[in-house]
Amino acid sequence: xxxxxxxxxxxxxxxxxxxxxxxxxxxxxLEILERTGMNVHNEKALKIFGEGGAYxxxxxxxxxxxxxxxALKSAPSRILVTGRYGKGKVLLERNVAxxxxxxxxxxxxxxxxxxxxxxxxxxxxxxxxxxxxxxxVDFTSNSGLASDVRxxxxxxxxxxxxxxxxxxxxxxxxxNGENMKALIDMxxxxxxxxxxxxxxxxxxxxxxxxxxxxxxxxxxxxxxVCAEHKIPVVFPPxxxxxxxGPITLAGGIAQGNAETLASLVLHQLKSPGAPFIWGxxxxxxxxxxxxCTYGGPVFIKAQAALGQISRFYNIPTFGFxxxxxxxxxxxxxxxxxxxxxxxxxxxxxxxxxxxxxLNSGLLFSLESLLLADESIxxxxxxxxxxxxxxxxxxxxxxxxxxxxxxxxxxxxxLRFLKKEGWxxxxxxxxxxxxxxxxxxxxxxxxxxxxxHQVIEEDVPPQISTxxxxxxxxxxxxxxxxxxxxx
Amino acid sequence: MVSYDALNEGVITGDGGVVxxxxxxxxxxxxxxxxxxxxxxxxxxxxxxxxxxxxxxxLPEVLMSAHAMHQGLDIVKPLLAExxxxxxxxxxxxxxEGDIHDIGKRIVGFMLEGNGYEVTDLGTxxxxxxxxxxxEEHKPDILGMSAMLTxxxxxxxxxxxxxxxxxxxxxxxxxxxGAPINEEFAKSIGADGYGPEAxxxxxxxxxxxxS
Numbered sequence: 001x002x003x004x005x006x007x008x009x010x011x012x013x014x015x016x017x018x019x020x021x022x023x024x025x026x027x028x029x030l031e032i033l034e035r036t037g038m039n040v041h042n043e044k045a046l047k048i049f050g051e052g053g054a055y056x057x058x059x060x061x062x063x064x065x066x067x068x069x070x071a072l073k074s075a076p077s078r079i080l081v082t083g084r085y086g087k088g089k090v091l092l093e094r095n096v097a098x099x100x101x102x103x104x105x106x107x108x109x110x111x112x113x114x115x116x117x118x119x120x121x122x123x124x125x126x127x128x129x130x131x132x133x134x135x136x137v138d139f140t141s142n143s144g145l146a147s148d149v150r151x152x153x154x155x156x157x158x159x160x161x162x163x164x165x166x167x168x169x170x171x172x173x174x175x176n177g178e179n180m181k182a183l184i185d186m187x188x189x190x191x192x193x194x195x196x197x198x199x200x201x202x203x204x205x206x207x208x209x210x211x212x213x214x215x216x217x218x219x220x221x222x223x224x225v226c227a228e229h230k231i232p233v234v235f236p237p238x239x240x241x242x243x244x245g246p247i248t249l250a251g252g253i254a255q256g257n258a259e260t261l262a263s264l265v266l267h268q269l270k271s272p273g274a275p276f277i278w279g280x281x282x283x284x285x286x287x288x289x290x291x292c293t294y295g296g297p298v299f300i301k302a303q304a305a306l307g308q309i310s311r312f313y314n315i316p317t318f319g320f321x322x323x324x325x326x327x328x329x330x331x332x333x334x335x336x337x338x339x340x341x342x343x344x345x346x347x348x349x350x351x352x353x354x355x356x357x358l359n360s361g362l363l364f365s366l367e368s369l370l371l372a373d374e375s376i377x378x379x380x381x382x383x384x385x386x387x388x389x390x391x392x393x394x395x396x397x398x399x400x401x402x403x404x405x406x407x408x409x410x411x412x413x414l415r416f417l418k419k420e421g422w423x424x425x426x427x428x429x430x431x432x433x434x435x436x437x438x439x440x441x442x443x444x445x446x447x448x449x450x451x452h453q454v455i456e457e458d459v460p461p462q463i464s465t466x467x468x469x470x471x472x473x474x475x476x477x478x479x480x481x482x483x484x485x486x
Numbered sequence: 487m488v489s490y491d492a493l494n495e496g497v498i499t500g501d502g503g504v505v506x507x508x509x510x511x512x513x514x515x516x517x518x519x520x521x522x523x524x525x526x527x528x529x530x531x532x533x534x535x536x537x538x539x540x541x542x543x544x545l546p547e548v549l550m551s552a553h554a555m556h557q558g559l560d561i562v563k564p565l566l567a568e569x570x571x572x573x574x575x576x577x578x579x580x581x582x583e584g585d586i587h588d589i590g591k592r593i594v595g596f597m598l599e600g601n602g603y604e605v606t607d608l609g610t611x612x613x614x615x616x617x618x619x620x621x622e623e624h625k626p627d628i629l630g631m632s633a634m635l636t637x638x639x640x641x642x643x644x645x646x647x648x649x650x651x652x653x654x655x656x657x658x659x660x661x662x663x664g665a666p667i668n669e670e671f672a673k674s675i676g677a678d679g680y681g682p683e684a685x686x687x688x689x690x691x692x693x694x695x696x697s
Binding site (some may be wrong): 404405406408409413414417418423431432433434 | 541553588683686
């Protein structure tokens with residue numbers, strides 16, 4: 001026999017907007033770009049926009065739809081990023097979710113005292129150690145903003161210490177165009193040549209327009225350097241509804257999209273075909289506290305919409321996942337973290353970053369990172385859907401076992417055990433007595449123990465002595481240029 | 487000196503073929519049946535128990551190991567009987583009257599068998615009379631009773647009372663378990679031991695047999 005006319009759901013399927021609603025947002029963004037335009041505070045960029053056909057009036061750049069359409073056409077729909085030595089894979093393509101860390105958080109929860117203090121380089125090194133152990137984390141980042149190095153050199157030190165014990169693809173910001181070039185040189189130490197790095201990038205760069213509707217000097221410079229060297233770059237504006245954009249989510253998304261598309265136009269004019277990751281940050285400003293929310297349903301709705309818009313454009317997209325407004329690894333953290341990780345998957349976002357972020361992106365802890373890893377594992381299992389076929393329906397087996405028997409010793413049970421079940425590392429599944437006998441530990445205590453175990457473990461660096469020397473040389477050159485060293 | 491590493495490993499990986507071959511090999515090398523049982527078969531199962539307790543093994547894998555262990559035990563058992571040696575101990579188990587919940591008690595049985603105990607499973611909905619009869623017949627070291635419902639829990643106490651009445655209580659230890667049971671309840675009905683989960687039954691039986 002054969003079952004025919006079958007339609008199978010390989011994964012759960014989710015949509016928040018209709019096709020017409022997606023188009024309405026796109027259309028509004030085109031209107032914003034042509035009618036209102038962007039202020040561009042970078043001479044090179046103004047020149048590129050002008051030569052590309054934009055209307056320039058002082059710093060104001062108005063972009064006709066045809067330029068947007070051309071940029072969307074030349075931008076690649078697929079970007080593959082790998083670890084420095086080709087290990088690990090971040091595939092940025094429609095409906096492929098990759099999870100990893102965010103950049104530049106000023107404060108850190110000390111893994112031993114649990115006091116909140118400024119981030120230091122050692123924290124970033126430890127973050128790399130932990131990420132290396134997280135099976136569900138696809139890319140790493142400095143996550144923290146080191147307070148023990150000079151601000152103009154932070155990005156280069158971050159890359160060095162963040163890579164020392166971790167060889168996964170690295171997500172980084174850059175202070176300016178010159179530092180961006182130095183970061184490319186550092187990544188080239190591993191790739192061997194610019195050509196190799198361009199063919200198989202191990203670096204993804206973060207920069208931002210300034211909402212509402214502006215491109216500044218330095219970030220734009222970074223964008224142009226990335227375009228020139230064909231290093232994947234994400235350029236999300238921070239639209240906080242009611243503050244840096246309209247209070248309505250639709251308007252916020254339309255504006256954020258316009259700002260991102262303007263950046264894409266510039267990027268593709270500079271270097272057609274260079275890899276660009278689309279996706280604004282759109283969330284609610286909390287009007288009681290003025291914080292920019294990294295949790296809650298407004299933030300979640302925006303992400304759901306962005307996934308659909310990116311598929312309409314067929315361009316890789318940015319997501320915000322595994323983050324929270326909570327200041328501790330607590331119940332709020334758990335709720336918000338899992339929800340955002342789940343929506344990133346359901347929405348089909350690609351570069352899903354910021355895992356482990358606390359306090360709206362101002363605080364990080366290694367425990368929240370491990371909790372995010374566990375949450376991603378659970379979401380990945382959920383996204384696997386339910387496999388329905390004769391073997392999984394198991395009616396033959398059910399008939400064989402029959403009433404008042406059990407399935408424990410069946411070969412079928414052993415065969416599907418791992419695939420059909422999900423087993424946590426940190427969440428409790430012991431009953432009360434067994435839990436008490438094992439020390440009555442909460443999930444926080446188990447996370448803490450694991451953090452201590454990983455950061456205290458004596459593991460070899462993932463960088464050779466020679467490579468480290470090369471990195472130090474590039475850092476020294478840059479410091480010399482900035483007059484920070486003789 | 488016979489090495490039991492390969493036999494232990496055969497038990498741990500649940501490979502009955504390896505277990506039987508290794509038991510025969512040990513016998514041909516002159517090892518005693520009791521030595522093979524304790525160091526080889528039970529030695530392997532204690533590793534399995536540890537790994538299961540630590541969350542490094544899944545229950546169906548543990549049952550595979552138990553099954554493999556039994557394939558070895560089948561060879562060793564007649565030899566033990568010949569030399570008049572006793573096995574580790576025997577247990578009669580069942581779910582009490584009015585209750586047809588089977589799985590928890592079944593897992594306890596599997597775990598005990600896997601660790602070398604002789605288990606007689608009376609099944610579910612076992613009346614106090616039937617328990618008493620089985621105790622008389624099998625003369626086990628331990629009687630284990632399971633209940634899943636608060637309404638059937640009292641039947642554990644009834645069984646113990648009947649054993650006393652018939653003069654069968656003294657020679658055996660009674661252990662109880664099941665979702666609604668706790669230590670206090672176990673004490674209140676005069677049971678000797680209580681296990682909060684199937685995995686703890688082996689340790690509990692070891693303790694009760696030794697005491």
